[in-house]
Amino acid sequence: MKTLLAVGDxxxxxxxxxxxxxxxxxxxxxxxxxxVDYKAIxxxxxxKIRSKEIIIFFFFPFEYWDKKIETKTYKGVYGNKSFYIKxxxxxxxxxxxxxxxxxxKRISFVNNPSGISLDRDKEATKxxxxxxxIQVSESYFIRDVDRMxxxxxxxxxxxxxxxxxxxxxxxxxxxxxxxxxxxxFRNGRIxxxxxxxxxxxxxxxxxxxxxxxxxxxxxIIEEAINPWLLKxxxxxxxxxxxxxxxIYIYPRSNDTKEITxxxxxxxxxxxxxFLHRIxxxxxxxxxxxxxxxxxxxxxxxxxxxxxxNIDCKSVTVIEVNTFPGFPKVRIFNLGKYLVKxxxxxxxx
Numbered sequence: 001m002k003t004l005l006a007v008g009d010x011x012x013x014x015x016x017x018x019x020x021x022x023x024x025x026x027x028x029x030x031x032x033x034x035x036v037d038y039k040a041i042x043x044x045x046x047x048k049i050r051s052k053e054i055i056i057f058f059f060f061p062f063e064y065w066d067k068k069i070e071t072k073t074y075k076g077v078y079g080n081k082s083f084y085i086k087x088x089x090x091x092x093x094x095x096x097x098x099x100x101x102x103x104x105k106r107i108s109f110v111n112n113p114s115g116i117s118l119d120r121d122k123e124a125t126k127x128x129x130x131x132x133x134i135q136v137s138e139s140y141f142i143r144d145v146d147r148m149x150x151x152x153x154x155x156x157x158x159x160x161x162x163x164x165x166x167x168x169x170x171x172x173x174x175x176x177x178x179x180x181x182x183x184x185f186r187n188g189r190i191x192x193x194x195x196x197x198x199x200x201x202x203x204x205x206x207x208x209x210x211x212x213x214x215x216x217x218x219x220i221i222e223e224a225i226n227p228w229l230l231k232x233x234x235x236x237x238x239x240x241x242x243x244x245x246x247i248y249i250y251p252r253s254n255d256t257k258e259i260t261x262x263x264x265x266x267x268x269x270x271x272x273x274f275l276h277r278i279x280x281x282x283x284x285x286x287x288x289x290x291x292x293x294x295x296x297x298x299x300x301x302x303x304x305x306x307x308x309n310i311d312c313k314s315v316t317v318i319e320v321n322t323f324p325g326f327p328k329v330r331i332f333n334l335g336k337y338l339v340k341x342x343x344x345x346x347x348x
Contacts, residue, residue, distance in 0.1 A: 002346055003032040003051040007041065007094075008059030014325040016059040019335040029343035038064050041094055046101045054102055055346050057110040057338075060323040064090060077183070078192035079162025079170040080218045087117045110342065111322055115298050119322045120164050123220050125297070132296035134289055135316050137222040143215045145208055152176045157224040160214055168262035169199045172214060173224070179205040180259055183214075190214060201259055225316050228308040229256065230277055235270070236261040236307040236318060239290035240327075240334065242341050243300050246287045248332045251275060261307070272331075282308045285315045293320050300345075301338070 004026055008016030026033040034047045038061045069086045076082065091113045098107065119125055126136045140158070142148055151158065152174055162170035170192070172181040182199040184191040190213050193199050204210050227234040235253035239246050251274045254260070254267040261267045275283065290304040303324025306315050326334045 001030055001032055001051055002053045002055060003034055003049050004342060005047070005049070005054055005056045006033070006035045006059070007038065007056060008035075009037050009062045012059055012062050015323065018326045018329060019057070019059070019338060022333075022335040022339050025336065025339045026343065029340070029347075031343055038094065041097050044097065044101070046098065049102065049105065051105070053106045053108070053346070055108045055110065055342060056098065057342070058113060058116060061090065072194045077162065077170070077190050077217050079165030081164060084117065084120055084164040087120060091117055108346065110301055111299050116322050118297065119302075119320050120166065122161060122163050122165075122319075125320060126220075126222075128296050129293055129317055129320070132292055134292050134296065135314060137225055137316055137318075140221040140223070142221060145212050145215065148174070148211060148215070148221075149208075158221055159224055160219050160221050163218045163220050167196060167199075168260050168265040169193070169196070171201075171260065172204075173201070173259045174211075175224075177205065179203070179207065179211075181210070181214075182265075183210075185210045185213070188213070190217070196264070199265070201265075225307050225318075226310040228282075228310050228312045230274075232256065234258075234261065234307075235274075236305055237286050238321075238324065239286060239304045239306060240324065241290050241294045241299075241302050241304060242338065243345055244291065244295070246290055247337055247341075248327065248334065249275060249283070249286070250327055251278075278308070279312060282312065282315065285313070289315055289317055293317050297322075 006016070006019060010017060020035060023033040032051055034049060036047055040046065069083055095113045126139060129136050140151065153176060155176065157175040160172040160174065170183065172183065173179070180201040181204050182201045185204060185207065188209060190210070233253040234256050235251055238250040238252065240248040251270040252261045252263060252267045253270055258266060263269060286306045289306055293304050294302045297320050299320070299322060303321040305318040305321065307318055308315050
């Protein structure tokens with residue numbers, strides 16, 4: 001028999017707990033299920049495993065992230081490079097601990113830890129995707145306020161995002177007469193919310209002092225996607241990819257005046273019938289792009305965010321998420337599907 005070792009924190013109600021609730025299914029497929037949290041790994045308290053082969057499935061390390069990386073007293077602006085450096089160091093420590101403990105075992109990973117944190121680097125991710133022939137939004141490597149103003153005067157609509165952020169936090173939207181940010185700017189300093197919540201957008205049109213400070217940060221600048229609208233709403237698609245197959249598509253929509261289609265920023269999740277209104281060629285293109293994206297990122301499981309373009313023919317990949325939230329179980333039981341897929345993958 002083989003063992004599936006799930007690694008996560010019970011406070012992760014959105015993914016890990018949903019997967020953990022399906023643990024009894026492993027017995028049906030003649031797999032042993034074991035679970036451990038990151039604190040136990042760091043303290044060298046991994047579970048004893050008799051199987052010769054172990055498959056490891058990592059979930060997001062919420063407790064470590066909050067206590068050691070995005071603390072309430074972190075220095076600098078949200079999403080700076082120190083976040084990424086510490087995250088990479090964390091995965092190296094975790095990997096070393098696992099390899100030391102199970103040195104006499106054959107170890108496989110659902111997603112290899114060496115690439116897990118890469119999606120936190122938006123610029124590196126975009127380069128990998130672009131090199132694989134996947135359409136991504138155009139980047140601008142500018143750090144000069146006057147040059148930015150020239151682009152806005154030309155009618156460009158731009159996003160300035162923190163390079164190492166997530167969840168729609170640390171975003172600024174710029175067009176000629178409309179600037180919005182979910183940072184705050186006080187006494188000449190950029191201020192970040194010390195929480196996952198409350199990152200609402202506020203008007204900051206024409207504030208060049210803010211823009212000048214923003215351009216000094218760890219950021220990426222990209223052209224806003226001109227989206228295809230459905231019933232007057234802009235939307236994107238979260239495609240769940242598992243072992244080279246798109247297994248579920250989750251549409252999210254928002255009002256056209258809103259900045260993002262992140263659920264955390266006020267967008268709503270649409271029912272599956274929403275997909276029936278989307279032309280087949282768009283869905284086919286989205287599926288093809290999602291599969292290419294996960295292959296380029298060397299991921300077996302991911303959520304790929306894709307937005308249809310205004311031409312109603314092409315799509316743009318927005319993000320690749322190595323720790324996507326799970327849909328509601330009554331809508332699609334992703335945890336159950338993953339159990340079956342993992343057992344099938346490592347059956348022999």
